[in-house]
Every structure is written in C-alpha cells, then in structure tokens.
Amino acid sequence: MSDLSVSNSTAEIVAPSIGPQETKQKIYSIQHLRWFAATLVVMRHTLGHFPDEVISRNYLTRSGEFGVDIFFVISGFILWYISAQSRPRPFPFLLNRITRIYPPYWFFTLAMVATAIVLPKAFRFAYVKPLFVVKSLLLFPAWHPILHNINPVLPIGWTLQYEVFFYLLFAVLLLLPPSKRLLGNLAALIALVVLGRLIHFSSPPLHVYTDLPLLEFGAGMVIGALYEKRRLVSPFLGIAAAIVALIWMYPMTKFVDSVYRPLAWGPQAALLVYGILSAEYGTRVTWNLRLLELLGDASYSLYLCHLFALGALRMIWKPFPQFGTTACVLYVLTGILLATVMGLLSHIYLEKPMVKVMRRFVERFLKKKEATNVFPVESRA
Numbered sequence: 431m432s433d434l435s436v437s438n439s440t441a442e443i444v445a446p447s448i449g450p451q452e453t454k455q456k457i458y459s460i461q462h463l464r465w466f467a468a469t470l471v472v473m474r475h476t477l478g479h480f481p482d483e484v485i486s487r488n489y490l491t492r493s494g495e496f497g498v499d500i501f502f503v504i505s506g507f508i509l510w511y512i513s514a515q516s517r518p519r520p521f522p523f524l525l526n527r528i529t530r531i532y533p534p535y536w537f538f539t540l541a542m543v544a545t546a547i548v549l550p551k552a553f554r555f556a557y558v559k560p561l562f563v564v565k566s567l568l569l570f571p572a573w574h575p576i577l578h579n580i581n582p583v584l585p586i587g588w589t590l591q592y593e594v595f596f597y598l599l600f601a602v603l604l605l606l607p608p609s610k611r612l613l614g615n616l617a618a619l620i621a622l623v624v625l626g627r628l629i630h631f632s633s634p635p636l637h638v639y640t641d642l643p644l645l646e647f648g649a650g651m652v653i654g655a656l657y658e659k660r661r662l663v664s665p666f667l668g669i670a671a672a673i674v675a676l677i678w679m680y681p682m683t684k685f686v687d688s689v690y691r692p693l694a695w696g697p698q699a700a701l702l703v704y705g706i707l708s709a710e711y712g713t714r715v716t717w718n719l720r721l722l723e724l725l726g727d728a729s730y731s732l733y734l735c736h737l738f739a740l741g742a743l744r745m746i747w748k749p750f751p752q753f754g755t756t757a758c759v760l761y762v763l764t765g766i767l768l769a770t771v772m773g774l775l776s777h778i779y780l781e782k783p784m785v786k787v788m789r790r791f792v793e794r795f796l797k798k799k800e801a802t803n804v805f806p807v808e809s810r811a
Contacts (some may be wrong), residue, residue: 456718457511457707457710458710458717458718458719458722458723459706459707459709459710459717460504460507460508460703460707460726461722461723461725461726461727462706462717462719462722462723462726463500463504463702463703463706463726464501464504464726464729465722465725465726465728465729465732466497466500467496467497467498467500467501467504467729468497468501468729468730468732468733468736468773469497469732469766469770470493470494470495470496470497470500471494471495471497471498471586471733471736472494472732472736472740472765472766472769472770473494473762473765473766474491474492474493474494474495474497475494475736475737475740476740476743476761476762476765476766476769477491477494477762478491479740479744479761479765480758480761492683492686493679493680493683495686496679496683496695496698496699498589499643499646499692499695499696499698499699500699500702500703501589501733502589502592502593502643502646502647502650502692502696502699503646503647503649503650503653503696503699503700503702503703504650504703505593505596505647505650506596506646506647506648506649506650506651506652506653506654507650507651507653507654507657507703507707508650508654509596509597509600509647509650509651509654510612510615510650510651510654510655510658511654511657511658513600513604513611514608514654514655514658517608518604519604520601520602520604520605521601522792522796523600523601523604524597524598524601525792525795525796526789526792527597527601528597529785529788529789529791529792530785531590531593531594531597532569533781533784533785533788534730534731534734534776534780534781534784534785535569535584535587535590535734536567537780537784538584538734538735538738539563539566539567539582539583539584539587540567541738542556542583542584542737542738543556543558543563543583545738546558552741553737553741554576555574555576555577555585556576556583557574557575557576557577557583558583562574562583563583565582566582566583566584566587569582569587569590569591569594570591570635571591571634571635571637571638571639572634573634580634580637580638584734584737585737586733586734586736586737591638592638592641592643592644592647595638595639595644596644596647599615599618599619600615603615603618612651612652612655615648615651616648616651616652619644619645619647619648620645620648622639622640622644623640623641623642623644623645625640626639626640626641626642627640642690642691642692642693643691643692643696645692645693645696646692646696646699646700649696649697649699649700650700650703652700653700653703653704653707656704657707657711660711662704662707662708662711662712663705663708663712664708664712665708665709665711665712665713667705667708668704668705668706668707668708668709668710668712669705669709670705671701671702671704671705671708672701672702672705672706672709673705674701674705675698675699675701675702675705676698676702678697678698678701679695679698679699682694682695682698724774725770725774727777728770728773728774728776728777728778728781729773730777730781731773731774731776731777731780731781732769732770732772732773732774732776732777733773734776735769735772735773735776736769736772736773738772739765739768739769739771739772739773740765740768740769742768743761743764743765743768747761747764
C-alpha cells in the first residue's frame with residue numbers, strides 16, 4: 431500500500447538525491463516551522479486573555495495570527511511534495527488525510543461539548559446545539575451564533591475547514607497527469623477565489639470554499655515544486671529571506687482584519703517557508719534537533735488542545751487587573767509552556783495511537799476493496 435506509506439510526521443518526508451555524491455536527507459525545517467507556527471497561535475490566544483486596561487491592543491499582540499498563514503503554506507508544500515514522491519491515488523490519499531486530521535479533532539471537539547454541558551461558564555463561546563455539533567464534527571462550515579462568524583464548536587477548527595476542502599480539491603486533481611497537476615491546482619484555486627470576490631457568497635460553505643486563504647495553499651505547492659527541482663537560493667539568502675519575511679510581516683498586521691489578510695501575510699509566510707527550506711538544504715550543519723522535531727510532530731495536538739490549557743491557566747491565575755509588565759510576560763510564557771506540555775502529552779498518548787488505529791483500519795479496508803475489484807479471468811476453452 432504505497433499510497434499510505436507517507437508518515438503523518440513531516441520529518442519523514444525525505445528529499446531524494448539529485449547527484450552521485452548526494453545522500454538522502456530529511457526535511458527537518460518544516461518540522462521546526464510547524465512548531466513555531468503553533469506557538470505563535472498559542473501566544474496570540476494567551477495575550478487575548480488580558481483586558482484592555484492591562485495590555486493595549488496593537489499590531490504586536492495580533493502578530494501571533496501569522497502562524498495560521500504559515501500553516502496554510504506548509505500544508506500546500508507537504509501535499510505537493512508527498513504527492514510528487516509517492517504518486518498517490520485520489521481515494522487512498524484522501525483517506526490518509528482524513529485519518530490524520532479528524533480523530534484528534536473529534537476528541538477535542540467532543541471534549542469541549544462535554545465541558546460546555548457540565549460547566550456552562552467554562553467556555554463563554556461554546557454553542558452546542560446538536561445540528562451545529564454535527565456540522566462541526568464534519569468540518570462543514572456553519573455560522574456560529576455566539577462568535578458571529580464562521581466557526582465550529584472548537585473555534586480554532588476554522589482553519590481545518592479550509593484544510594479539508596483543499597484536501598478534497600487536491601484529491602480530485604490527482605486524476606490529472608503529473609505534469610498538469612500544479613497548473614491545474616493553481617488554476618482551480620485562483621478561479622474559486624476570483625469567483626468568491628465577484629459574487630461575495632453569504633452561504634458559509636461557499637464563502638469558505640472561495641475565500642482568499644486558498645491562495646496560501648497554492649503558494650505552498652509552488653514552493654514544493656521549486657524544492658523538488660532544487661530551485662533554491664543559497665543558505666545565506668535563505669536566512670536573509672526568512673528574516674525579511676518576519677520583519678515585513680509586522681507592519682502588514684494592520685490589514686489582518688480586512689478581507690485581504692492573506693494578501694497581506696501570504697507573501698511573507700511563503701517567503702519564510704522558502705527561505706528556511708533553502709537554508710536547510712544548502713547548509714552542512716545538521717538541522718536534526720530531536721526536541722524541535724518532536725515539538726513539530728506535536729504541533730497539531732498543540733493547536734487543538736491549547737484552548738483547554740489556557741482556559742485552565744485563566745481560572746488559576748487571577749485577577750488580571752493587578753498584572754504589571756513582568757507578570758504579563760510570565761503569564762504568557764506560562765501559558766505557552768503549559769500548552770506545549772499538554773500538546774506533547776496529547777500527541778504521544780492520544781493523537782499517535784488514534785491515528786495508528788485509523789491507519790490500520792484504512793489499510794485493511796483498501797486491501798479488501800482491491801481484492802473485491804480483482805475479477806477471475808474466464809476460461810476460453
């Protein structure tokens with residue numbers, strides 16, 4: 431079952447050698463960026479705990495949202511790169527992605543539903559009407575009547591609605607010849623976004639499926655194609671590009687509330703990913719830092735569970751109005767540390783076992799499906 435041979439860890443993505451003197455190398459920089467992006471999101475939500483009289487709302491406090499744009503670009507890169515290496519078929523590929531995304535997400539969504547029922551004041555934004563919960567579990571975009579936006583029960587799941595749609599679109603376009611896939615994906619994504627700008631859909635699904643963040647997945651695929659062909663810059667220029675991306679991101683934060691946010695932060699996210707990939711590929715220094723690799727593996731669990739960790743911290747650490755600068759910094763660092771520990775535990779004891787069980791089930795299902803599709807050849811005697 432070669433279609434399911436790609437690990438859920440991006441550390442297992444192996445760059446093939448392109449010359450007789452080269453050896454295969456793993457892409458560790460993507461792991462590091464996954465952890466960095468998840469930590470940015472945690473930082474943003476931790477800062478959101480403070481009332482206005484304690485910490486001013488400025489561009490710095492909003493910059494953590496940049497982690498989402500990094501995630502979208504990384505997703506586009508990973509899907510393009512693994513499809514170029516393993517040549518997956520559409521249905522097995524889609525099952526592989528579903529088993530990676532849904533089981534941990536279901537666990538934390540149902541945990542939030544249960545918490546909201548037992549402790550109604552624990553999550554002020556929780557909305558647990560049955561139909562809405564079902565849509566949330568499916569990651570089907572729906573209007574959240576409390577948050578007044580398109581969000582599932584687990585609010586940070588809004589990004590996964592884009593991810594799942596991108597997976598569906600990518601799986602369908604795997605039917606194209608390999609030489610046409612990049613152009614086909616980019617054309618489809620651009621066409622959808624243009625359609626969304628022209629019509630301005632009010633339907634939540636149509637709004638999400640024609641929204642600007644789709645372009646960031648496309649940028650990631652372009653980077654994947656460049657990496658595959660080794661069209662990279664020198665390590666020095668790669669590091670410089672990554673630094674420029676982080677500096678350039680800050681003044682563009684003023685546009686994060688507009689509908690053009692992906693155009694404001696998408697180029698920086700793409701430049702950051704491309705720069706770090708170039709820096710890793712061109713240096714002789716090993717990027718195999720086991721802790722960062724593990725944190726990158728746990729980035730999805732960290733993203734899913736950090737609201738629970740921060741909610742517990744908020745209940746323990748009060749009152750906010752008494753905070754000074756030192757206490758605010760300590761609170762943020764404590765929140766990041768607590769969420770990271772919880773994310774690691776979730777990854778090791780929840781996410782990995784769940785995904786492993788689901789992968790085995792999918793492999794058995796696909797083997798059985800292949801067996802039933804094999805028809806005996808009739809004798810012509």
